Amino acid sequence: MNEQAAAGNQTTVKVGLGERSYDIVIGPGILRDAGNRLARVLPGARAAVVTDETVAGFHLDTLKTALDNAGVGHEVITVPPGEKSKSFEHLQEVVDGILAARLERADVVIALGGGVVGDLAGFASGIVRRGMNFVQIPTSLLAQVDSSVGGKTGINSTHGKNLIGVFHQPKLVIADSALLDTLTPREFRAGYAEVAKYGLINQPDFFGWLEKSWEDIFAGGPARVEAIARSCQSKADIVERDERESGERALLNLGHTFGHALETATGYDSKRLVHGEAVSIGMVMAHRFSARMNLASVDDAQRVEAHLREVGLPTRVSDIRGELPDEETLLSYIAQDKKVSRGALTFILTNGIGRSFIARDVPASEVLSFLRENRPQ
Amino acid sequence: MNEQAAAGNQTTVKVGLGERSYDIVIGPGILRDAGNRLARVLPGARAAVVTDETVAGFHLDTLKTALDNAGVGHEVITVPPGEKSKSFEHLQEVVDGILAARLERADVVIALGGGVVGDLAGFASGIVRRGMNFVQIPTSLLAQVDSSVGGKTGINSTHGKNLIGVFHQPKLVIADSALLDTLTPREFRAGYAEVAKYGLINQPDFFGWLEKSWEDIFAGGPARVEAIARSCQSKADIVERDERESGERALLNLGHTFGHALETATGYDSKRLVHGEAVSIGMVMAHRFSARMNLASVDDAQRVEAHLREVGLPTRVSDIRGELPDEETLLSYIAQDKKVSRGALTFILTNGIGRSFIARDVPASEVLSFLRENRPQ
Ligand SMILES: NC(=O)c1ccc[n+]([C@@H]2O[C@H](COP(=O)([O-])OP(=O)(O)OC[C@H]3O[C@@H](n4cnc5c(N)ncnc54)[C@H](O)[C@@H]3O)[C@@H](O)[C@H]2O)c1
Ligand SMILES: NC(=O)c1ccc[n+]([C@@H]2O[C@H](COP(=O)([O-])OP(=O)(O)OC[C@H]3O[C@@H](n4cnc5c(N)ncnc54)[C@H](O)[C@@H]3O)[C@@H](O)[C@H]2O)c1
Ligand SMILES: [Zn+2]
Numbered sequence: 001m002n003e004q005a006a007a008g009n010q011t012t013v014k015v016g017l018g019e020r021s022y023d024i025v026i027g028p029g030i031l032r033d034a035g036n037r038l039a040r041v042l043p044g045a046r047a048a049v050v051t052d053e054t055v056a057g058f059h060l061d062t063l064k065t066a067l068d069n070a071g072v073g074h075e076v077i078t079v080p081p082g083e084k085s086k087s088f089e090h091l092q093e094v095v096d097g098i099l100a101a102r103l104e105r106a107d108v109v110i111a112l113g114g115g116v117v118g119d120l121a122g123f124a125s126g127i128v129r130r131g132m133n134f135v136q137i138p139t140s141l142l143a144q145v146d147s148s149v150g151g152k153t154g155i156n157s158t159h160g161k162n163l164i165g166v167f168h169q170p171k172l173v174i175a176d177s178a179l180l181d182t183l184t185p186r187e188f189r190a191g192y193a194e195v196a197k198y199g200l201i202n203q204p205d206f207f208g209w210l211e212k213s214w215e216d217i218f219a220g221g222p223a224r225v226e227a228i229a230r231s232c233q234s235k236a237d238i239v240e241r242d243e244r245e246s247g248e249r250a251l252l253n254l255g256h257t258f259g260h261a262l263e264t265a266t267g268y269d270s271k272r273l274v275h276g277e278a279v280s281i282g283m284v285m286a287h288r289f290s291a292r293m294n295l296a297s298v299d300d301a302q303r304v305e306a307h308l309r310e311v312g313l314p315t316r317v318s319d320i321r322g323e324l325p326d327e328e329t330l331l332s333y334i335a336q337d338k339k340v341s342r343g344a345l346t347f348i349l350t351n352g353i354g355r356s357f358i359a360r361d362v363p364a365s366e367v368l369s370f371l372r373e374n375r376p377q
Numbered sequence: 378m379n380e381q382a383a384a385g386n387q388t389t390v391k392v393g394l395g396e397r398s399y400d401i402v403i404g405p406g407i408l409r410d411a412g413n414r415l416a417r418v419l420p421g422a423r424a425a426v427v428t429d430e431t432v433a434g435f436h437l438d439t440l441k442t443a444l445d446n447a448g449v450g451h452e453v454i455t456v457p458p459g460e461k462s463k464s465f466e467h468l469q470e471v472v473d474g475i476l477a478a479r480l481e482r483a484d485v486v487i488a489l490g491g492g493v494v495g496d497l498a499g500f501a502s503g504i505v506r507r508g509m510n511f512v513q514i515p516t517s518l519l520a521q522v523d524s525s526v527g528g529k530t531g532i533n534s535t536h537g538k539n540l541i542g543v544f545h546q547p548k549l550v551i552a553d554s555a556l557l558d559t560l561t562p563r564e565f566r567a568g569y570a571e572v573a574k575y576g577l578i579n580q581p582d583f584f585g586w587l588e589k590s591w592e593d594i595f596a597g598g599p600a601r602v603e604a605i606a607r608s609c610q611s612k613a614d615i616v617e618r619d620e621r622e623s624g625e626r627a628l629l630n631l632g633h634t635f636g637h638a639l640e641t642a643t644g645y646d647s648k649r650l651v652h653g654e655a656v657s658i659g660m661v662m663a664h665r666f667s668a669r670m671n672l673a674s675v676d677d678a679q680r681v682e683a684h685l686r687e688v689g690l691p692t693r694v695s696d697i698r699g700e701l702p703d704e705e706t707l708l709s710y711i712a713q714d715k716k717v718s719r720g721a722l723t724f725i726l727t728n729g730i731g732r733s734f735i736a737r738d739v740p741a742s743e744v745l746s747f748l749r750e751n752r753p754q
């Protein structure tokens with residue numbers, strides 16, 4: 001189903017989902033050609049560009065020029081940066097903006113930003129007129145390797161992260177790897193956690209390559225494009241086999257059950273913790289919890305932690321600044337997480353690097369003991 | 378694909394949509410058995426019942442008892458009656474209620490009410506955890522013959538009706554025809570407009586039968602069950618061929634383009650106009666506009682108007698009490714309607730009773746002239 005077609009330093013990953021198939025185009029500088037690319041996929045469409053204030057400051061002009069050059073009429077809807085924009089209030093704002101621009105179903109909503117903008121704009125495009133065209137232009141590493149691929153969209157609830165949303169596939173993903181040069185090092189690292197995740201799920205070779213190549217990926221150039229493409233390919237392979245997460249797709253949640261609980265615990269306060277950092281800590285916890293259950297070796301857990309720590313990611317709950325709720329409360333956040341099925345706790349555990357699996361019926365008592373053993377002193 | 382299976386005075390209409398197929402069970406008194414029926418389709422599911430205050434007063438206890446008897450745990454979420462509940466505010470309230478009840482994807486949201494509750498609860502169930510199970514228990518005639526079938530859900534925007542929503546099919550529809558006895562005559566009539574619509578779309582025989590049988594339908598008994606079943610069958614046939622309204626399904630909008638504009642014009646004020654009344658006026662306008670364009674005979678338009686007037690429905694813009702905006706404004710409401718494609722006006726027009734068709738590129742100027750000729754004096 002999938003193939004990678006290299007053209008110069010561009011790569012295309014195809015996501016094969018029947019009539020919902022689409023291309024992910026990856027390469028440095030391709031934002032400048034975004035208008036033409038979009039017009040080829042959706043001829044005649046007008047656009048609403050959804051972005052956040054930070055990304056707008058760096059890259060909106062380039063996109064606007066690209067759209068103008070291709071004759072694509074557009075309006076811009078800007079939200080504040082940060083996870084708090086994944087709320088009902090901002091959803092309503094974006095939906096109203098799209099309707100006020102009088103876009104029709106054949107027109108398009110473009111997300112220019114990180115995972116927050118992608119999830120929010122994707123959700124809005126999925127519910128305006130019961131589903132409009134949608135194009136992702138991810139600008140963070142996390143969004144380029146993860147959130148822009150696969151069609152999950154949504155917002156947060158006070159009851160937990162991403163609890164409200166729809167599946168709505170984009171028609172095209174344009175991942176300009178040079179845009180990542182304006183990302184803060186901290187945000188780049190956070191996105192890198194999701195890159196490492198693909199290695200840890202089912203590709204030990206890729207994880208080994210990352211251990212050797214991570215500095216080149218951070219520096220930019222061909223290794224960065226390759227890391228993004230291999231990540232997108234990994235995700236596409238899984239999504240093609242299980243678009244609506246009735247099974248295997250749950251593997252992509254490696255590190256996320258613990259991670260989401262930590263994000264809830266820190267009130268989505270990006271000063272304390274961003275999503276990729278939570279995933280980094282969560283992945284290490286998943287490996288250490290697996291080792292504790294005698295499912296994986298302690299060595300593998302240590303190797304995972306060592307690599308994530310080397311690139312500068314937090315790996316322990318104790319790396320989070322400030323107060324955290326007690327372990328019972330953390331467990332209650334885990335139990336509300338959407339990977340819970342009929343009261344049994346479902347976790348992604350592992351038999352070692354690249355050997356993750358879906359574990360249903362994990363005893364809550366074991367999780368609680370593990371959390372308590374790891375209480376920051 | 379479809380069949381009607383009669384069992385006593387119950388009828389089942391099957392909606393054949395592959396893995397999204399479901400039954401519509403129709404008959405007097407079947408609410409009392411709703412718990413068992415639900416438990417057969419969704420064993421082990423817990424429920425959130427969404428209803429409105431009026432319907433709760435009449436029928437909630439019967440449903441609660443039925444659920445209790447079948448061992449189905451449930452919470453109740455009540456919204457105010459009326460179109461104004463199809464808003465972002467109430468959507469958020471219902472979504473929060475479902476999450477607060479800690480329902481999972483395998484649990485179920487039940488809509489007990491008219492089209493408003495069905496559209497709102499259906500939308501909420503379509504976005505909580507990116508899609509939960511949903512069961513419709515329609516309590517108005519309109520909901521039993523139209524809104525509970527076919528998977529359209531949504532809320533209104535200040536920019537127009539039903540502009541925000543998702544396609545989300547129910548797992549089961551339970552239409553207890555005896556519940557309609559508590560409906561006001563005015564609401565019953567409004568629902569009847571949608572029954573007549575099926576005859577006018579493509580079943581002249583059915584329309585003829587309605588002209589003869591309408592008093593029996595209003596009185597209750599076998600003619601009522603038959604009218605509901607034939608309506609559901611009509612809608613199911615169309616939805617099976619075009620689930621996501623890329624073509625033929627638009628026929629179901631007969632009368633709705635004019636109708637929605639009138640609803641917007643009266644600010645969704647149910648004292649002045651309810652949905653079915655707007656559709657009644659809209660269907661007469663569609664027939665008269667078709668006659669004016671020499672597409673249909675004036676006789677047919679008069680026959681449609683005569684029948685709707687006989688049952689007590691409004692048929693003219695002048696039947697609406699109070700001030701209305703001018704024709705340019707009405708036209709702008711029509712143009713924002715979601716059946717507009719790339720600026721061309723799309724209407725459902727007709728060649729006569731039971732011979733409706735989708736007309737694209739209807740000149741806005743003709744519509745404006747027609748509206749002006751019909752200005753209430
Ligand atoms: N839909 C999915 O499948 C999926 C998968 C993973 C994560 N997510 C979601 O993604 C979100 C996290 O994504 P994120 O880390 O991109 O968050 P984000 O969108 O908040 O971006 C992080 C920060 O980087 C800034 N930024 C983005 N691109 C930039 C650039 N090129 N230059 C300078 N600054 C830039 C943003 O303004 C923001 O402040 C979470 O809400 C998470 O739930 C969704
Ligand atoms: N989703 C679709 O495909 C679709 C199709 C047609 C209409 N609709 C929508 O349906 C809505 C109109 O539906 P409606 O006419 O049922 O409106 P409604 O839900 O507001 O019900 C009308 C009134 O009747 C009351 N009521 C309902 N059942 C009753 C009963 N058994 N006894 C006493 N009172 C009862 C309600 O409380 C309300 O006051 C509109 O919002 C329209 O857009 C949707
Ligand atoms: Zn993630």
Ligand SMILES: [Zn+2]
Nearest residue numbers: 523571652656
């Ligand atoms: Zn209707």
